[in-house]
Amino acid sequence: MPADSDTARARTHGGALLASELRVLFRRWRTWAMLAALASIPVLMAVVVRLSSEPPGPGEGPPFLDQVTNNGMFVAITALVLTTPLFLPLTVAVVSGDTIAGEASLGTLRYLLVAPAGRVRLLLVKYLSTVAFCLAASGTVLLTGWVIGAVLFGTGEATLLSGDTIGVGDAVVRSLLVGAHVTICMLGLAAVGLFISTLTDAGVGAMAAVAVLTIVAQVLGQLDQLAWLHPWLFTHHWLAFADLLREPVVWTSFTENALLQAGYVAFFGALAHGRFGTKDVLS
Amino acid sequence: MSETATAADEADPHAADLAIATTGLTKRFGHQIAVNAIDLAVPRGSVFGFLGPNGSGKTTTIRVLLGLAAATSGNARLLGNDVPTELAEALPRVGALIEGPAFYPFLSGADNLRRLDSADARADPATRDARVARALDRVGLTHAARKRARAYSLGMKQRLGIAAALLTPRDLLVLDEPTNGLDPQGTREVRSLIRAVAAEGTTVFVSSHLLAEVEQICTHAAVMHVGSLVAQGSLDDLRGTGARVVRVETPDGDRTVAEFARLGLDAAQAGPALRPRAGEVVVEAPLPDDGPAAEDLVAALVAAGVRVRGFDVARPSLEDRFVALTGEGFDVAR
Known part of the structure; x- marks a missing residue:
């Protein structure tokens, strides 16, 4: 074989698979249905608050609900608080549980591997696309929250937990911070989902297992007898964004959470690699 | 090792x-x-x-x-x-x-x-x-x-x-x-x-x-x-690894087998013909490469009074070979 044809063959286009993966993810009806369902949360919440005769009093309902009427920007933050324990992780469970198991049950996994996609490359691409979904999911809640809040309640001043009053620009920054925290919270779960997805050829089974794990972790987090375990649960900091709404911002739980999630990503990423790297693909 | x-x-x-x-x-x-x-x-x-x-x-x-x-x-x-x-x-x-x-x-x-x-x-x-x-x-x-x-x-x-x-x-x-x-x-x-x-x-x-x-x-x-x-x-x-086989379609099965035996071939009745007419059977015998020529076999059969209705010398088909190798037909799973 001539040398120049060798070099031509050696030129690779490794990013093409990620682009293709994102296209496939965001062309699925299912993905848009989940994003639409997420978007409905801030809309529902804002409309209900708007239509009720009395504004919610302090401490009533979900956190910051009383702030919503003062500053529409808080619709986004409250909606994030509402979706984080269940709804958001459910959608992440669907996407992450489907990564490898979904391809296996379609039968496309064997064709991707002989293409050859490369097992490590495929895992990486699958994880990155799940991260993209996490971003899209929390971004959807934020964006619809901002829009519906601004439309129904306008953009007045709002009071932070520390008692300080902030304007629109600051409120946008604060809700972006909360969105970033929530997204990071989902990264560990996404890695757990990726690993579980390598264990089975049934996509639905993997999704269900990830969803159940989310619930179990939160239930364990409620049991005081297991206090020693709590800092290690991936759900531990999920609702710990109050510190981001103080003046000045207290970063402790934000960074602790980021470190914990990074640990989960490393650990379950390694497990997924160990499992998928040697697995017989018989689907 | x-x-x-x-x-x-x-x-x-x-x-x-x-x-x-x-x-x-x-x-x-x-x-x-x-x-x-x-x-x-x-x-x-x-x-x-x-x-x-x-x-x-x-x-x-x-x-x-x-x-x-x-x-x-x-x-x-x-x-x-x-x-x-x-x-x-x-x-x-x-x-x-x-x-x-x-x-x-x-x-x-x-x-x-x-x-x-x-x-x-x-x-x-x-x-x-x-x-x-x-x-x-x-x-x-x-x-x-x-x-x-x-x-x-x-x-x-x-x-x-x-x-x-x-x-x-x-x-x-x-x-x-x-x-x-x-x-x-x-x-x-x-x-x-x-x-x-x-x-x-x-x-x-x-x-x-x-x-x-x-x-x-x-x-x-x-x-x-x-x-x-x-x-x-x-x-x-x-x-090529399969030996040739001679096939005769005839109503005179026993006489064919006897005549083939006289010629040194190990013949046997292989059951009724594919589309049997009254009393017709098929006789098959492996034919060694150094065995009698086909035309001599026909002549010998006719001389012995066998009514030859069909005569064929062939190597076994690939399918016959594979059935012999695997012990079952290829179509069984269909």
Whole structure:
């Protein structure tokens, strides 16, 4: 074989698979249905608050609900608080549980591997696309929250937990911070989902297992007898964004959470690699 | 141990001429042996029929060769590259259809091909659309390119799977049961496609449980039977190993057997004729290469008063050979 044809063959286009993966993810009806369902949360919440005769009093309902009427920007933050324990992780469970198991049950996994996609490359691409979904999911809640809040309640001043009053620009920054925290919270779960997805050829089974794990972790987090375990649960900091709404911002739980999630990503990423790297693909 | 070493030594000098070469390749699932120490030698440029009844280990062998499953023991080389350590070198030059086609039902046929093509890091995105269009054209699916794969018929999916295997110029095409689900017309199209691909110099490795479907296009074949390779070689080699057989259709069965016995042939009544007329039977006898000439046999029978209604000397068909090797018909699983 001539040398120049060798070099031509050696030129690779490794990013093409990620682009293709994102296209496939965001062309699925299912993905848009989940994003639409997420978007409905801030809309529902804002409309209900708007239509009720009395504004919610302090401490009533979900956190910051009383702030919503003062500053529409808080619709986004409250909606994030509402979706984080269940709804958001459910959608992440669907996407992450489907990564490898979904391809296996379609039968496309064997064709991707002989293409050859490369097992490590495929895992990486699958994880990155799940991260993209996490971003899209929390971004959807934020964006619809901002829009519906601004439309129904306008953009007045709002009071932070520390008692300080902030304007629109600051409120946008604060809700972006909360969105970033929530997204990071989902990264560990996404890695757990990726690993579980390598264990089975049934996509639905993997999704269900990830969803159940989310619930179990939160239930364990409620049991005081297991206090020693709590800092290690991936759900531990999920609702710990109050510190981001103080003046000045207290970063402790934000960074602790980021470190914990990074640990989960490393650990379950390694497990997924160990499992998928040697697995017989018989689907 | 010494046996494996000899086999490997023997295989090595020819390794460059072989598209697929395995020595002692074995795959176990628990206690069950799916593939039992097979030594496969697929010459480059051949159209190689990988035959055997369903469940004889063909697909498992293909999965191991393509790196989807790890061999329990033994070695395999694909296009001269070790499996699995050097597979990344070989796979871009291999197109494959494995255990039926599989697609994303919500993507169009063309988008499915683009997706698979982008999984190959060496496939040039600049030429992707043109290559996808050409692959679809080759299998006659241009009209359905924008239709979702969900709406494809089984035959169309099969052809789309073959199109995926032809996305880039390949040195080796591995087709596992490529005519499954195809009507006779589709089967004929696949055969002519295989001929066309082979004419370009691509080695084609085609597995099937239906001998008749590949017999016409193969230059070589191997036969699997419960995980073991029971025969392999060129079609002529495989046919040639069977002795000639003389067949007589006659109402005078006993007299034929007696006359053949007098001529030194070990004859036996093989049951009624295919479309028996009254009292007609078929007498068969193996005919050694140094045995009497056919015309002398007819003359002797007629002289003995045997009413000869049909007379035939033939080598056993490939199908007879394979039935003898595997102990069952190829169509049993249909």
